[in-house]
Each structure stands twice: as structure tokens, then as C-alpha cells.
Amino acid sequence: MPGAFLPSFAKPARETFVKIVRGEGALLWDSDGRELVDGMASLWYCAIGHGRAEMADAIAAQSRTLAAYSTFDPFTNEPAEQLTETLRGLSPIPDSRVFLTGSGSESIDTAMKLARIAHIQAGQPQRTLIISRVRGYHGTNYGGTSAQGIAPNRENFGPLVGDVVQVPADDIEALASLMASRGNEVAAVISEPVQGAGGIFPPTDGYLAALRKLCDQHGAYLIFDEVITGFGRLGTWFGAHFYDVQPDMITFAKSVTSGYQPLGGVLVGPAVHQPLAADPNFILRTGFTYSGHPTVCAAALKNIEIMQREGLVDRARHVGGRLKAGLAALAADGVIDHVRGEGAMWAAGLGPTADAMKMRDHMMNVGGVVCRALNADSLLFCPPLVITDEQVDRIIDAVAAAAAA
Numbered sequence: 001m002p003g004a005f006l007p008s009f010a011k012p013a014r015e016t017f018v019k020i021v022r023g024e025g026a027l028l029w030d031s032d033g034r035e036l037v038d039g040m041a042s043l044w045y046c047a048i049g050h051g052r053a054e055m056a057d058a059i060a061a062q063s064r065t066l067a068a069y070s071t072f073d074p075f076t077n078e079p080a081e082q083l084t085e086t087l088r089g090l091s092p093i094p095d096s097r098v099f100l101t102g103s104g105s106e107s108i109d110t111a112m113k114l115a116r117i118a119h120i121q122a123g124q125p126q127r128t129l130i131i132s133r134v135r136g137y138h139g140t141n142y143g144g145t146s147a148q149g150i151a152p153n154r155e156n157f158g159p160l161v162g163d164v165v166q167v168p169a170d171d172i173e174a175l176a177s178l179m180a181s182r183g184n185e186v187a188a189v190i191s192e193p194v195q196g197a198g199g200i201f202p203p204t205d206g207y208l209a210a211l212r213k214l215c216d217q218h219g220a221y222l223i224f225d226e227v228i229t230g231f232g233r234l235g236t237w238f239g240a241h242f243y244d245v246q247p248d249m250i251t252f253a254k255s256v257t258s259g260y261q262p263l264g265g266v267l268v269g270p271a272v273h274q275p276l277a278a279d280p281n282f283i284l285r286t287g288f289t290y291s292g293h294p295t296v297c298a299a300a301l302k303n304i305e306i307m308q309r310e311g312l313v314d315r316a317r318h319v320g321g322r323l324k325a326g327l328a329a330l331a332a333d334g335v336i337d338h339v340r341g342e343g344a345m346w347a348a349g350l351g352p353t354a355d356a357m358k359m360r361d362h363m364m365n366v367g368g369v370v371c372r373a374l375n376a377d378s379l380l381f382c383p384p385l386v387i388t389d390e391q392v393d394r395i396i397d398a399v400a401a402a403a404a405a
Contacts (some may be wrong), residue, residue, distance in 0.1 A: 018364070023050025026387035028370065036364065037391045037398075039371040041384045044196060044228045044345075045254035048306050049386035055260045055302055062298035071100070071292030079297035086304060092240040093250065093269040100265045100297070102290045104227035104253035105139030107264040108190075111249045112143045112161075113286055114272055115188035115221045121282060122275040127187040127220070130164045131178065135198035138190065138225055147190055150198055169201065172210045183218035188248075193239025196228035196382075199374050200340060200347035208245040221248040221272060227264070231255035231304075232313040232385060234343030235320065242343070248272055261299035262290075312385040319387055320344035326396030327381075335403045337377075348379040348399055359402040366405070367398025 002015050019031040026049055028036040041047060048055075062079060071080055084098040091098075099114070101107045112130055119127035132138065136149035146161035148154050149169065163185075167174045179186055189211055195201040215222040229239035230252040236242040238250060248271045253264030276284060290296065307313060320343045327339040327348050338349040350356055356373035363369045363379075372380040381395060 025049040025051065026384045026391050035368055037369045037383075037387075037394050039369050039381045039383050039395050041255075041382050042259055043254075044233075044382045045257075045259040047232055047255040047312060047385045048258045048303055048310075049384040052258075052260070052306065054306070055258075055299060058302035059261065059295055059299050062295045066294050068290075068293055068295060070289070072287060077292065077294040077297075079294040079301060080292035083297040083300050086301065087256075087265070087267065090237045090304075091250070091267045092238050092246055093248070093267055095270045096267045097273045098265055099268055100263070100292045101253075102262050102288050102293070102296075103139070103264045104225075104251065105141040105144050105264075106288055107227065107251035107253055107266050108138045108147065108225060109141045109143035110286060111190070111223050111251050111266050112147065112164075112188070114249065114266065114268060114276075115223065117284070118221070118272045118275045119187050121279065124184075124219070126185055128163045129182060129185045130161075130187055131175065131189045131220075132164065132166050133169045133191055133195070134166050135169045135195050135201060136166070136190070136192055136225070137195070137197035139227070169195065169198075170204045170207060172207060172214075175211070176214055179214055179218045179220070183220075186218055186220040188221040188223050189215055190223040190225055192225045192227075193229045193243055193245075194234065194342050194345060196345065197374075199378050200345050200380055200382075202340065202342045203243070208243045212245050212247070215248075223247060223249045223251065226250050227253045228345070228382070229343075232307060232316050233345055233382070235313060235317040237313060256303065257296065257299045258303050260303065261293075261296040263293070263296045263300050307385075310386075316344040316385050319383065319385055319392065320346065322389055322392045323381060323383070323395065326392065327399070330396065330400055330403075335400050341381075344385060345380075345382045347374075347381070350377045350379065350403075352377075354403070359399075359405075362402040362405050363398040367394070367401055369395050369398035371395070 020028050021031050022029045026038050028038050087098045088096050132147040134149040138144035138147040143161050146164040149166045224247040226238050234242040248269045250267040257263045323346050330336045331339050336348045337351045340347050356376050360373035
């Protein structure tokens, strides 16, 4: 009989799980004492690795001073102010302001709401249409679920948010046609720089720049969902830096704290925040209980300090290069079908007779490696940026052994 724990993205009838009890660097240990290489940085987020004592110390120190307090009007706190200034300095959008949330899903919903309400404040209330891409993953709140381009994640939840549509992932002409027909209704286009949970698909050449051009032509905002790509995953602080395309808003979460505390947010560019501030009597009636939570913000500040001190953004290029080379060698030998990805996030595309779930389980149970399986044809990898070369090689060896099993 299932226990009290009702799991996420799993069968509710499932009775047994792998219980993780400890982590250090890119290694994990389960309740049976088994050592595992974390090939997914937990769920795309643990950039600095597990078991960092200085993270625990920073969290404890802030908790002893001011553990928590609301940032609803008229309150703020020092860690929230320090963090937002730090994020403004890292932002690829000049003159950003920062709206803090508790997760990536909250960040996506916030960006969608800000896009619509900024147009209303700018005198264009007809602009309500949000356009996203097939294969895109934008969290599981109702707004993000509505914007999802992964069909099974949208099913059976009843009516979703209206005026949210998807276009084919890499078909810029389909988007251009939609915007030509409904251009004065479009509030925003939302896209991951690299589609992550949908399978790790980098954009085709020039695609993101074309998004920017279309949004400019039709007066729409461009939102980059950087919940995965933000904070070093591509070898730059943000994917917007990597692809040299400036959006109007960027959603973030995950690696901003490396998961040591739950935090997300939106980098809000002047095209959005200026209309909101133009009316001194306007009140932005959105926010979350834990927006600007001081202990969470202290964790983010320490996480960013570690990333800067240890050069982990640059190290992502090395980690990704070794992972790519190993997977490419397997593809050249016919062990897997192909490799795709960018930075330090890569996918092993499998052949038509492969079973990704069985390979995932073999990799964990025999090879001692954690990865994610997508559908039947892909294994996904997004390791901590502190992973060693030997640990990357263990991932490659585990893929080869699982393919041969």
C-alpha cells in the first residue's frame, strides 16, 4: 500500500522509491549505501554540488538574525535588496528590476501576468495573447501549464488559461504567420533559449534573433524562460548572453540557489517595468508569501559568491565539452543514435528499438549513475558544474553498458 508521500511526476500507486540520504559534490548516496553520480544536478539545479557547508552556514546565520518576513508593501529586508542589486548586475537586460518568487513555476506565471498588465498600463488592453513553442516546458502552475508545449502535461486538468497558444518549435514562419494575423493582440512570446525538459533541443541558427525581430515588429514582449539555462549552464550567466539576444523579461530559479533553498524570479526590463511605474497610483497586485524571503535570498547570495569565486560559469564549458565528446564517441560507434545539446546540458538520442526507461534504470542500478529518461528515445544529462572528469567518464561508461544490456 502506498505511503503518505504523494510523488510528483510519478504513478500515485507506486510503493517503493530510491531514498537519497546524502550528497557531496556530484555524488549521492541512497539508503542502501549505494554511491551514485548525479548526472542531473538533482532536477537541473544543483550547480555548485551537494553538501556545501558554507551554504548551510549562510542559511543558519541569516535564520538566527531574521529568518523570514514578508516583502509586501511597505516592507523589505537587507538580503532581498542585496540579491536584487546583484542580479541586476548579472542581468543581460540593462536597467532591469527584479521580481522575486519562490519557484520557476511562479516566475513563469508572474512574467505572463506582467506582460499582460504592462500592455494594459501602456494603453493596449487588447494585447492578451501569449505564444509559446511546442516542446517547451514552463512549469506546472496554471499559467505555465497553459504555455507548455509538452502535450501530456496539459491533459486532464480542465480548462486552462485562455489566449495561450503554441507554435511548432523551430518553425519561425509559423510564428511569423500567426503574428501577422494577430499581431496587435500579442502580449508576449515565451521561449527557453535551449529547450530543456522537452528533450534538450538548442535553437536552430538565428531562431532566437528572429523571435526578437518579430516581437519588435509587432509590439510584443519577448520572455526567455531561463529557469534551466540561467546561472551558468551554457557557460555564460544567462542564455541571453550566450545567444546575444536581449529579451524583455527573463524568468529564473533552480541554479540561483543550487536548490539549497527554493527561490525564483523575473528580470524585468524597462519596456515592461516603465509602464507599470508611469502611474504613481498603480498598485501591482501580484506576489507570493515567500517573495524576497531573507533566508532564501541569503542562500542565493552565497551560491552566486561560490560560483564566481570558483569560476563555475567558465567550468560549464569544460564539463559540457567532455560530456559532449564522450557521447559523440558513443554515437560514432553506433551505441546511441545521436547527441544534441549545448553548454553543460546534453541528450543522448537513442535508436528506434531502444527503451530509455530501461536504460535509465540500468544506469542507476548497475552503473551507479542518475539521469533522466524522456519518452523512449532520449537520456538527458545536466550534471553539477563541480563534477570531475572521472565522474563524467562514469556517466559515459554507464550509457554504453546500459545500451549493451
